[in-house]
Amino acid sequence: MRRQGRWPLCDAHRRASKGLPDADTLRSAVRALVSNGGIQFDAKSPQKTVRLHPIEVDLVSDWLLAHDPGLQVAVDLRLAGWYREQWLPQSQWRSPEDVAPQRREFHHRWRAGDYDEALVVLAQVARFLVRRGDTASVRNAVEGADTVALGPRGRVAREQCRYLVEFFAGSSDRAETAAQAAIDAAEAAGMPDVTTEMQAELATVWRHRGESERAIQALLAVTEAGLHVERQVRLGALFELGMALCYAKRWDEALQAADELAKTIGPSDHGKLANPPADIRALARFGAGDYEGALAAASEAVGLYLDSPKQDNAGYAYNVAGLVWLHRDDLEQAARQFGEGERLGAEFKVDRLAGMCATNQAWTQLRAGDRSGALAAARRLDSAQRDPGWHR
Amino acid sequence: MRSPPPGASTLLSGTRAGIAEVSRILERVLSPETGLDPLTALIQAAASAADNPDVYSPSSETCAAVAATLAAPVAAEGTRTREPDAAVQSALHEPQS
Numbered sequence: 001m002r003r004q005g006r007w008p009l010c011d012a013h014r015r016a017s018k019g020l021p022d023a024d025t026l027r028s029a030v031r032a033l034v035s036n037g038g039i040q041f042d043a044k045s046p047q048k049t050v051r052l053h054p055i056e057v058d059l060v061s062d063w064l065l066a067h068d069p070g071l072q073v074a075v076d077l078r079l080a081g082w083y084r085e086q087w088l089p090q091s092q093w094r095s096p097e098d099v100a101p102q103r104r105e106f107h108h109r110w111r112a113g114d115y116d117e118a119l120v121v122l123a124q125v126a127r128f129l130v131r132r133g134d135t136a137s138v139r140n141a142v143e144g145a146d147t148v149a150l151g152p153r154g155r156v157a158r159e160q161c162r163y164l165v166e167f168f169a170g171s172s173d174r175a176e177t178a179a180q181a182a183i184d185a186a187e188a189a190g191m192p193d194v195t196t197e198m199q200a201e202l203a204t205v206w207r208h209r210g211e212s213e214r215a216i217q218a219l220l221a222v223t224e225a226g227l228h229v230e231r232q233v234r235l236g237a238l239f240e241l242g243m244a245l246c247y248a249k250r251w252d253e254a255l256q257a258a259d260e261l262a263k264t265i266g267p268s269d270h271g272k273l274a275n276p277p278a279d280i281r282a283l284a285r286f287g288a289g290d291y292e293g294a295l296a297a298a299s300e301a302v303g304l305y306l307d308s309p310k311q312d313n314a315g316y317a318y319n320v321a322g323l324v325w326l327h328r329d330d331l332e333q334a335a336r337q338f339g340e341g342e343r344l345g346a347e348f349k350v351d352r353l354a355g356m357c358a359t360n361q362a363w364t365q366l367r368a369g370d371r372s373g374a375l376a377a378a379r380r381l382d383s384a385q386r387d388p389g390w391h392r
Numbered sequence: 393m394r395s396p397p398p399g400a401s402t403l404l405s406g407t408r409a410g411i412a413e414v415s416r417i418l419e420r421v422l423s424p425e426t427g428l429d430p431l432t433a434l435i436q437a438a439a440s441a442a443d444n445p446d447v448y449s450p451s452s453e454t455c456a457a458v459a460a461t462l463a464a465p466v467a468a469e470g471t472r473t474r475e476p477d478a479a480v481q482s483a484l485h486e487p488q489s
Contacts, residue, residue: 283446320446362415366418375418
């Protein structure tokens with residue numbers, strides 16, 4: 001039946017393709033599509049959307065690619081523009097579906113050969129996608145971008161995406177290289193905000209690698225640079241500064257960084273987007289021996305993260321709470337908190353988080369005298385390392 | 393040479409103190425056939441995490457107490473060794489430095 005509808009559809013398409021601006025032609029084409037079932041009205045859509053049947057979408061696309069590449073480019077760019085209007089605000093992102101319009105826009109711009117803008121779009125959602133375990137699509141895009149000629153903005157976006165893939169699911173060495181490449185590309189492109197942002201990202205890599213003091217110096221250079229640093233970049237750098245100070249065991253200074261971050265965050269900063277000062281406070285207070293304060297801050301951080309685009313970060317706060325309970329000898333509470341953190345690490349495929357929690361869980365079970373539980377926790381991390389699919 | 397999977401490299405080099413190293417030591421010390429000295433191995437694991445505040449790093453006293461539980465007879469892997477007794481719990485209590 002569907003094949004019978006193909007020729008009228010193509011006729012309709014040909015008529016439409018001869019002059020998209022011609023309202024009469026377009027109206028006739030739509031009527032033909034409706035009559036043969038190739039077009040459907042989406043009754044649920046508040047915008048009264050009209051959709052092509054998926055089979056017809058493929059047919060039209062294939063036909064255009066084979067017979068009229070020029071028009072295909074025009075259609076792709078129009079579709080890309082339409083998808084851009086469907087973007088949700090970042091504060092509302094929770095699941096990969098929430099950034100589907102950006103992914104579709106990337107697809108259409110890429111197919112149209114608008115590589116630079118396609119990568120700029122992808123770079124804006126790459127962190128969210130990777131944090132949701134969809135490293136593969138970003139990695140594929142980066143590999144594709146390595147095979148085409150890019151302009152300055154495209155090169156910056158490509159290196160930003162490469163950095164995120166390596167940071168969350170690759171190697172620190174390669175993440176450092178990619179961050180430096182992004183800095184170089186941003187400087188060459190005259191994009192100082194991106195340069196500063198990537199310098200802060202590079203500092204985070206250093207912290208993870210154990211170079212806390214180096215990270216602190218780099219982050220201080222950003223946070224003390226003055227008002228010309230873009231506000232969101234400064235907020236991110238302040239958070240990272242607090243974490244780096246924790247890793248350097250400079251607890252009081254970490255708490256000061258948290259206070260500075262709290263003072264800086266304002267209503268216009270969309271609180272759900274920022275990393276909360278409570279995350280720093282939880283770790284700093286734990287390190288300083290303020291267990292009650294650490295638990296309160298961890299609980300606050302969990303609540304804020306779970307209702308944000310960074311739900312996986314709640315796992316780190318669970319982990320800190322687990323450490324507090326472990327030091328208080330409440331092994332059941334500790335095991336529960338580490339279990340929550342490990343669950344989030346596995347769900348969002350954040351190796352580092354899952355690894356920390358599994359390691360801490362192993363210690364907890366050891367102290368509880370549960371050899372099998374400890375062994376199981378240690379093996380979960382080991383198996384995670386061996387299964388590359390776990391990270392994709 | 394075959395490259396390691398991406399996740400492995402993250403765990404090995406992407407974290408301070410080698411989280412994977414801690415887990416690997418724990419796994420080996422918990423498998424009786426490896427014949428590792430539990431106390432030495434546990435202290436080594438603890439030292440691997442000493443610089444990372446997100447990872448538990450027990451004192452050598454705690455390691456010794458845990459090693460004592462590991463030295464207890466084990467019927468078979470996968471079975472619970474024994475409940476921690478009061479003396480062990482006392483040794484395991486660690487005030488935060």
